[in-house]
Amino acid sequence: MASTIFVINPNSNEAVTAGIDAALEPLRIPGGPEIKSLTLKEGPLGVQTQADVESVTLPLAKLAQTLEAEAGAFVIACFSDPGMHLVRESVKQPVLGIAECGILTALTLGQSFGVIAILDTSIPRHLRLWGAMGMTDRFAGEMAVGLSVAELADRDRTLSRMLETGRRLRDERQAHVLVMGCAGMAAYRDHLEQALGIPVVEPTQAATTMALGRVRLGW
Amino acid sequence: MASTIFVINPNSNEAVTAGIDAALEPLRIPGGPEIKSLTLKEGPLGVQTQADVESVTLPLAKLAQTLEAEAGAFVIACFSDPGMHLVRESVKQPVLGIAECGILTALTLGQSFGVIAILDTSIPRHLRLWGAMGMTDRFAGEMAVGLSVAELADRDRTLSRMLETGRRLRDERQAHVLVMGCAGMAAYRDHLEQALGIPVVEPTQAATTMALGRVRLGW
Amino acid sequence: MASTIFVINPNSNEAVTAGIDAALEPLRIPGGPEIKSLTLKEGPLGVQTQADVESVTLPLAKLAQTLEAEAGAFVIACFSDPGMHLVRESVKQPVLGIAECGILTALTLGQSFGVIAILDTSIPRHLRLWGAMGMTDRFAGEMAVGLSVAELADRDRTLSRMLETGRRLRDERQAHVLVMGCAGMAAYRDHLEQALGIPVVEPTQAATTMALGRVRLGW
Amino acid sequence: MASTIFVINPNSNEAVTAGIDAALEPLRIPGGPEIKSLTLKEGPLGVQTQADVESVTLPLAKLAQTLEAEAGAFVIACFSDPGMHLVRESVKQPVLGIAECGILTALTLGQSFGVIAILDTSIPRHLRLWGAMGMTDRFAGEMAVGLSVAELADRDRTLSRMLETGRRLRDERQAHVLVMGCAGMAAYRDHLEQALGIPVVEPTQAATTMALGRVRLGW
Amino acid sequence: MASTIFVINPNSNEAVTAGIDAALEPLRIPGGPEIKSLTLKEGPLGVQTQADVESVTLPLAKLAQTLEAEAGAFVIACFSDPGMHLVRESVKQPVLGIAECGILTALTLGQSFGVIAILDTSIPRHLRLWGAMGMTDRFAGEMAVGLSVAELADRDRTLSRMLETGRRLRDERQAHVLVMGCAGMAAYRDHLEQALGIPVVEPTQAATTMALGRVRLGW
Amino acid sequence: MASTIFVINPNSNEAVTAGIDAALEPLRIPGGPEIKSLTLKEGPLGVQTQADVESVTLPLAKLAQTLEAEAGAFVIACFSDPGMHLVRESVKQPVLGIAECGILTALTLGQSFGVIAILDTSIPRHLRLWGAMGMTDRFAGEMAVGLSVAELADRDRTLSRMLETGRRLRDERQAHVLVMGCAGMAAYRDHLEQALGIPVVEPTQAATTMALGRVRLGW
Incomplete structure (x- = not known):
């Protein structure tokens, strides 16, 4: 059954994704859900402005939809919770925001x-x-x-x-x-x-x- | 001096824009700011879902920016105030949301x-x-x-x-x-x-x- | 039709009324409502104490009532909004408080x-x-x-x-x-x-x- | 020492004052403060409108001031607490509102x-x-x-x-x-x-x- | 390392504990923390009154303290979160309340x-x-x-x-x-x-x- | 009729009770309710920790119950209002907390x-x-x-x-x-x-x- 937790970094900064990925290590339990961190390729280098926030919402939803078959849940890993309500509306899995x-x-x-x-x-x-x-x-x-x-x-x-x-x-x-x-x-x-x-x-x-x-x- | 108030209907429903335009008639004062109602061509037929909301934010900001030379203020005429904070960040004029x-x-x-x-x-x-x-x-x-x-x-x-x-x-x-x-x-x-x-x-x-x-x- | 906006300074300080009047100049639009600033003669020199606030409420309502025939709206120009709810009850026009x-x-x-x-x-x-x-x-x-x-x-x-x-x-x-x-x-x-x-x-x-x-x- | 509690009914309805007075009986303790109920003569028959509220504030303060020599505290016995903050400002005794x-x-x-x-x-x-x-x-x-x-x-x-x-x-x-x-x-x-x-x-x-x-x- | 999650039912109703235990099954992951449900023997049959709530706080803290060597976290499984702040003060592990x-x-x-x-x-x-x-x-x-x-x-x-x-x-x-x-x-x-x-x-x-x-x- | 007000100090510090007792003197009116201050013998020297708070709730309720025949009301004289809701549930008299x-x-x-x-x-x-x-x-x-x-x-x-x-x-x-x-x-x-x-x-x-x-x- 699809159960992977996708933790999506909405900015395109791979160093941030690497930091996120390391942070998730303790939550990776043998026998538990797989946890994968992803970078939103379309994202800005950092989500700082309102424009940055708005620019990632549709790509985030689209990315989540492409992962639905494999996904158990989604985490939006940006402290403005960009697109959280959109992704919730777009996929059937749980969607959590880090803020x-x-x-x-x-x-x-x-x-x-x-x-x-x-x-x-x-x-x-x-x-x-x-x-x-x-x-x-x-x-x-x-x-x-x-x-x-x-x-x-x-x-x-x-x-x-x-x-x-x-x-x-x-x-x-x-x-x-x-x-x-x-x-x-x-x-x-x-x-x-x-x-x-x-x-x-x-x-x-x-x-x-x-x-x-x-x-x-x-x- | 640029002083036109642009009242933007973020959905593409011209009947709604017509209703908005009629509503604005009493606020058109000879000698006062011109008030123009516009339809966001890229908008959905109605802003109902969160996807509808998110889909209009960037186009709204872009539209507002193209009108800056002429604009005195912007009104976002959708009751979810889509993109209001983005447009505020994007142009120097006052931006008001109807909600x-x-x-x-x-x-x-x-x-x-x-x-x-x-x-x-x-x-x-x-x-x-x-x-x-x-x-x-x-x-x-x-x-x-x-x-x-x-x-x-x-x-x-x-x-x-x-x-x-x-x-x-x-x-x-x-x-x-x-x-x-x-x-x-x-x-x-x-x-x-x-x-x-x-x-x-x-x-x-x-x-x-x-x-x-x-x-x-x-x- | 009666449409004058009366902006009433509840204190009797004419210098304050003059300052108010100057501030209203940009809102006086040819073809738009006339905007008149008034001083409440019975008011104290400044509305500072609760006694000052209470002393102007009835006179404000009375003044507003005498202006009803000409009035389109009333503004109470004191930052404690003295008498605002009374004036709202006393006249049929819109009544706005500056606070x-x-x-x-x-x-x-x-x-x-x-x-x-x-x-x-x-x-x-x-x-x-x-x-x-x-x-x-x-x-x-x-x-x-x-x-x-x-x-x-x-x-x-x-x-x-x-x-x-x-x-x-x-x-x-x-x-x-x-x-x-x-x-x-x-x-x-x-x-x-x-x-x-x-x-x-x-x-x-x-x-x-x-x-x-x-x-x-x-x- | 002045210690009478004056419970002032801001309306001029003596039947209300009588009801108030009866209610206070249990609080009259031998050796304790005297408790007197009063009717505000200038008050309306009932405090119902905002005009009623505003009409009693100054008379209440004046009445309280005339009682200061004898008073230990004041109670304003109307459920809109009319004039409470004014009376507080006007006398040095405690002032309580029933609302x-x-x-x-x-x-x-x-x-x-x-x-x-x-x-x-x-x-x-x-x-x-x-x-x-x-x-x-x-x-x-x-x-x-x-x-x-x-x-x-x-x-x-x-x-x-x-x-x-x-x-x-x-x-x-x-x-x-x-x-x-x-x-x-x-x-x-x-x-x-x-x-x-x-x-x-x-x-x-x-x-x-x-x-x-x-x-x-x-x- | 001590990592067992103790989920404590503060009432002495074993049927409730059994219901709790069954509910926890999906959270028992091979390689993950052990999750044990316990009944507070001293508890009332149900936590309904304030007396029931207060009666379990000290026993809960004592029980938690006896489990410290083995414990990774504690869950207080009663919807009034009885003793939650006491247990937090009493042990060094995380303590969560179900309410x-x-x-x-x-x-x-x-x-x-x-x-x-x-x-x-x-x-x-x-x-x-x-x-x-x-x-x-x-x-x-x-x-x-x-x-x-x-x-x-x-x-x-x-x-x-x-x-x-x-x-x-x-x-x-x-x-x-x-x-x-x-x-x-x-x-x-x-x-x-x-x-x-x-x-x-x-x-x-x-x-x-x-x-x-x-x-x-x-x- | 039972009318004594019991003011209970939930800590066992008699100096605190003495301070409380002195504070109550002005409220002792000839002909009015008797006011007695008590020390909760089982209490800690001071109510400082959550454990202190929880330790006094049941004893407070028990003490209040033993005083019911004589009591008109209870005051819990500790600024965390320990056991207030329990004592309210336990006796029929009014129970007030000092916080x-x-x-x-x-x-x-x-x-x-x-x-x-x-x-x-x-x-x-x-x-x-x-x-x-x-x-x-x-x-x-x-x-x-x-x-x-x-x-x-x-x-x-x-x-x-x-x-x-x-x-x-x-x-x-x-x-x-x-x-x-x-x-x-x-x-x-x-x-x-x-x-x-x-x-x-x-x-x-x-x-x-x-x-x-x-x-x-x-x-």
Whole structure:
């Protein structure tokens, strides 16, 4: 029976997909659903603007449809959950978004959640998502590391900015749990959690977990 | 100076555009901004599914960009506000959506607002919009007339369903004001308002009003 | 047909009315509704205390009633929207408040709105308004310039305080759009917007825009 | 030391004041604060319209000020809490409103509260109050008995309508506790509570209780 | 390494535990975490009253502590999430509650969620949970089947009541997804979902899914 | 008739009970209900952890039941309201919690309330309470003095920390009224209020006030 979980990176950055793929390793259980990470070839190098978001929705749905015969579930691995509702409408399998599942998982780990975004300009879009999700009551705040796609390649600087942003969310906004507002950065999670002393959610792992259950349960 | 208000119908149904155009007549003031209604040629016959919504976002932005030299403002005349945030990002002019402006205007006319939708399947999408807009506190409810694009051509039946839906929103959900959850049906507004005895907002008129002010004020 | 928009300044400060009147100039369209600004003679020099608010409600309603024959709509040009619901009950024309319309318009310009108040003591009253309006979900914060009516006459100081307050709302509260919490200060709007780099709403203009549409549309 | 609790009925209906006065009897404790009920002579026969509400605010504040030497606290005994914030600003004593205290007390008696209003036209005004009070999350609904001041004199009919309204709030809106949305009807409370099987709050008693504590505590 | 997921039924009803255990079967993956269901011996026959809830919290924590050496995660399989925060404080492993995870999972399946409770008297307690979880914005409603522990043994009657309750939540409250407000009834899920035509969440499966991911991920 | 108000300190710290008892003195009115403060012998020295909270719920209910013959009402004098819903279920008298009543009373004294907690680790638990109570809309923030039970014995240090915490809530979070998030510290109230210039609620006094009214009113 078709049961592969396809984790689709809507941007065309293969390094991000590689980061995602590594993050999924612990969820690959012998005897469990296969988990495959894919890059959306048509995607932009990073999903940063609203144009980036909109440009990937139809290609994502088309890609998901081509994978239906093999698929048990889909995960959209971009923190704006682009095209999530379209893909849900387009295929019969479960479709999970990493922003949605990242936040929902965070709610089991702390009372008030904070989000570490990459860019300031994404925050209003994310706020619309939290509003649409009905998540405002437990939202502590969101702040951005403020690094471009290119700058994110500098891992020390990225980690240092994430730590600083997480610290401000914890201390100034009283966040009890943090969500990493990006895909492909699972490698930083442990370090962040240990340094900040509060739980940190890696959203692609959170979403793939929920997909895993859905595939096994058949609903 | 460029000051035309372009009211774009994202579906390709010229009858809808004609209905929109007629609705805008009172807002055409000698000496005021020109108001032009347009049909998005690439649009579906009706914007009903999430696929319909997503299919028009990029074409809408492209169309708006081609009109920039002449434009003072844009109105997106579809009650799911498709592409609104993309068009805002794409052009420098004010961009208003009819769902957004319809609700906001309703808030000046009654304490709790109800929405008359066309299809039940649009309601979850609209609820996400009201959530993203932060409008849940004054939301009385939304109910659908349940007619297809084809059936909407039967005007008596449409009006009768709208009346019945509006009556239920008023009586069962205690809505104090209603928003027509569609474009191109301004012709029913007066009848609805008189028969139901509570204010009824025609959203394209509401949005174009706000666009008119923005054009004149230059902000 | 009666179609004049009366924009009533509930305080008796003619300088404020003059500021309001100047702000309305762009909305005066040849062939469009006449827009007249009026001073409520019985009003206090400034509407600052709750006593000020309450003292103008009945006179406002009475004034509106005397203007009914000529009126197409009324705008109450004080940021506490004093008497708005009473005037709505008292006359058959549309009645818009500048706090209400200022906030509603801001919601089309940015995800989280901040308010620049004049006095700290007005903030709890405003918070009750935002609560009654159901606007808490997108409210970033409100801060006051802290200047008396007399001190507001010093325009450089006023602008400087407004800039400082707006900067704090933007940087500390992550406001994406600001509403000027006062009438008669439209002259500062452009400067604020340019200096702060985020949209700034002048509320009397916002309310008169909505009144203009309502007059033209006849609902 | 001044410690009298003045419970002011803002309407000029002495029968209502008599009902209020009887309701306060259990709170008159030997050695405790004196509790006096008063009628606002300038008040309308009933506070039903927004005009009624606005007409009593200044007289209420003036009356409270004339009683300051003797007063320990003030209760405004009208379910729209007219002038509450003005009186708070006008005197140094605690000022409690019966709508506010009725709702707050209800929150200690059941998870979702319903309100039995007198007139449908008061409901939007009340909803603005619940919004300003931040009470929407636990609000089950509000329904009106729909009786005029004159009709309320027929006690059997009034009780029967209150029972029917309370039953609908309990069964259709799942209210776990009810607040009587009026002053001077304490005589019905026991009957309602017994017949409906859920707690019923008499708001003048609730507010006077809170006033009693404030007077004794001196804060 | 310790990785067993202990799913603890806080009531002492072994039939419920058996139902839970059967529900977990699909989540038992060769090579994945072992999943064991347990009965809390000290528990009441059903967790119905607040006394039932409180009576199991300390025993649950004690039981969890005795299992720490073997445990990878804990699931509290009672829809009031009794003792969840205590167990979280008491052990170092992830602790998931089925009410919490049931609701969170439902949010990925439909915009407005309804809950099928067993008893009316549990609804206020659940509402407090939804409030504490910040879930009110997407809450459509909760209704009870109204059957005692004994009556639940009649499976046809139970299913019939669940269908009727689910139908009302879907039709009267516009729920787009339903959560079964109980443990041990997974056998009804498919039938409910097919008959009602909207997704139905079995909460123990939802929570165990999230536990599974957490065990594998090590956070 | 049984009318004693039992104010139960759920911790076994007699010094706290003594502080509570002193705070109740003003509410002891000749001819009014007797007010007795009690220490829960089984309680921990302080209610700080979730384990502390859970450990007192059953003993509290048992104690209340043994006092039923004499009791008019019960007050649970711990700012986490431990066992409140259980005691409500266990006895027929009114049961009030000091966190609940402290917040509700604060809402009559200022628009946005802040809470001075003792420990940071209690804040997430309190946030769940405010959520369950539906109090998030007017919540300004909560901050802790960060002192252990032992350190609280140093009264100067405690007062100094409370002042500093209150100042931050007032200045950084714009709280208009503060609630002391603890029992037995009434002695600091006046000083805090005077030094901070905003109202400060002592929650045991607030709850006992509400109990007093309920006893007198018989509902």
